[in-house]
Amino acid sequence: MKNKLYFDIILREKSRMAFEATQKEQESVGYYSLPEQDVSSILEYCRNISSDVEDIAVIGIGGSSLGAKAIYEFLKPVENLSRTLHFFESTDPINIKNILDSINVDKTHFLVISKSGTTVETFSIYKYILSKHDKSDSYTFITDPGSDLEKYAKHINASVLHLPKHVGGRFSVLSVVGLVPLALCGVDIKALLQGADNIKASYFKNGYLQEILLKKSLFYAKNHAKYHINCLFAYSESLKYFCEWYVQLWGESLGKKQRHSAFNVGLTPIGLIGPKDQHSFLQLIMEGTRDKSVTFIKIDDFQEDLCIIPDITLPHLESLDTLNNLPFSTLINMQCDSVIEALKEENIPLDSITLPKMDAENIGSLIYYYELLTSLVGQLIDVNTYDQPGVEAAKIILKKKLAL
């Protein structure tokens, strides 16, 4: 993975402190150590799932689904995965019915994922599916040790897996929460963790990403009142769900009351897909209020060498002949470069990330890169990156409504 910044900023004392804070956080924040975890028990668990199982269905929402979905959707088109992964993540009845219609319940293993063990969406859906398919060995529960959900699972003799300590939902994709569904579908989870570990090493062991991440986070933090919207513009349809994961990670981690001032701050994440969103959101970036930074993501090698624009001349449309013989993978990256150049002219803060190819290692790197960046920015804008007190109010109101 390459990352090029199109802006510069001088690192000072504040950055050294932020770096030290992330070093120190490794003792108390669980996600940092996920890259070096031993996955043998996960692989052992997966081997015990019957080979008759053709579909894996995650029943979970937010941090319990977005990460696995991001990785699965990135790899699905290019890897020969062994099972299909589905996500029940909405109480929309039409959505529930649609997904149920698309799977054979008797050949599906369900992963019920809830950190707290009492998520309303997850258990509404679980009860509904249970009423149609009441076999304990078709379910695995992933939750915090000692939760009531664990007690329930033991009561019905179903499998339980534990979340590691001090790993919040949106930072949990490289734990059992993401690794179990992905491994069950044949994703190389060791390569995934290796990709994450490469970024971790580069950052903590003074590799080239240390300076990059410190500069980028300092720029975002220093200018957070001006450039408070951060666009992730990915030139690959396969990164669509990665963008959704990023939106949760960024928005829920950084949209907070400041620790020392209690002032409301926040960086607003926006996920975009190129070239499609050149025909949608680009106008706003170019000519709208100058409150946005943009990070481009490019794929070096799409592994689709034979998808080439043929050498055809269309009468009256000869001007389009400049496209002939061009591989689509070259065209899409030229489109990305053209937008970068156009935005550079406008002095909009930019950087670009290039993934060499589409595989588990690279998406693991991208995930960990964003987790580190989020931790750094959170530190610098003085928020608690790992909590989400703002979502409680609506939950309490719903509970009251339900109790009536």
Next chain:
Amino acid sequence: MKNKLYFDIILREKSRMAFEATQKEQESVGYYSLPEQDVSSILEYCRNISSDVEDIAVIGIGGSSLGAKAIYEFLKPVENLSRTLHFFESTDPINIKNILDSINVDKTHFLVISKSGTTVETFSIYKYILSKHDKSDSYTFITDPGSDLEKYAKHINASVLHLPKHVGGRFSVLSVVGLVPLALCGVDIKALLQGADNIKASYFKNGYLQEILLKKSLFYAKNHAKYHINCLFAYSESLKYFCEWYVQLWGESLGKKQRHSAFNVGLTPIGLIGPKDQHSFLQLIMEGTRDKSVTFIKIDDFQEDLCIIPDITLPHLESLDTLNNLPFSTLINMQCDSVIEALKEENIPLDSITLPKMDAENIGSLIYYYELLTSLVGQLIDVNTYDQPGVEAAKIILKKKLAL
């Protein structure tokens, strides 16, 4: 369709002027008159497409695809549509290959949609598909009258349909651009236009929406420097692509240099889906910078009455029994109401739109409502709502790169 504002604002002279401007725009801006168009020629065209055709594939990007996709994806789960609709809207080679693999080219009719007739994405893909399937009667071209694309289409004896005059891409969904692909799939396009016409009548003929739209647009315009991010929070998975259509309409229409000051202004659109994004973006709305307004969309009747949470007690999880016997459609709307209440407590500017049910008439209403709102806000913040000069720079750079 109901629309309830949770804020109030006193209408003054400025609103009367904006209303008169929209009245006057009807003479020069084509989308206003689309609801009353005669669709008999479109229906006649559709009858001439062979009944052997099973799939319809739109080759188009931005305004040429987003609208039809929004409506199709909204109706697909609840209506018995006669054909499947696909969208080639990316130069991502993996995406192109995926869609091609999912259709039988010999039983597909392709709609090549390009207003200008020279869109790079559209013609790269068209050439590629043409090299695999070279039968003129499998293609229909939709473009401006007299374009080079029309000349080409006539040269190969393929069908051509014309965009109506003065209808920009992002306002074109209720023209042939959206109506043809939708009608080919069996969508009731008359009902769609009827829904739009209901909104038009309510607005222009002093119905209840006139005051609502004038108040809402005035609030957005007056506070555009403070509440410059507008979130559309739809409690229905089926509105996901409607959100994408809204993002283009809003962002590309309102992100501009002001007409009289040349100052960069813009309202940033964000599409959210509930309840999923309660576990993602909500924290940022609740506790982040107070720069967001939120519009909720609810569906009154999901037409899925039998999707009910069963009356099951889970040992150790008895607290979840409050969910029992609740239809999912009730639960999802209770979730929406809970978030509205929580945000009201925080004095965040809100409104809610309720669609009685999921059908063509209602989505037609929603589309036209947003088009009118966009026109009004554009008028009030002093931008040209209908152009998009900011996207040209990247196109010119790409053309230079291609010519090398």
